[in-house]
Amino acid sequence: SDHPLETLALGLSNLSMFPFFDTAHYIISVMKPVTCAASRFTLLLSSTLLKYLEGEWDSTRPRV
Numbered sequence: 001s002d003h004p005l006e007t008l009a010l011g012l013s014n015l016s017m018f019p020f021f022d023t024a025h026y027i028i029s030v031m032k033p034v035t036c037a038a039s040r041f042t043l044l045l046s047s048t049l050l051k052y053l054e055g056e057w058d059s060t061r062p063r064v
Contacts, residue, residue: 002010
């Protein structure tokens with residue numbers, strides 16, 4: 001008789017991979033704008049913090 005892992009491996013090898021790839025593509029396409037927005041926010045925050053630490057940022061100065 002076959003080993004249970006061999007039976008599982010054979011069963012998985014007969015499955016179509018397209019649903020998994022479609023799901024992964026969907027997840028990546030949904031998360032990409034979120035990660036881009038998060039990276040822009042992080043860049044803005046870090047540049048503002050750097051300017052503040054270097055003394056170039058003054059909260060009383062009007063923005064132009």
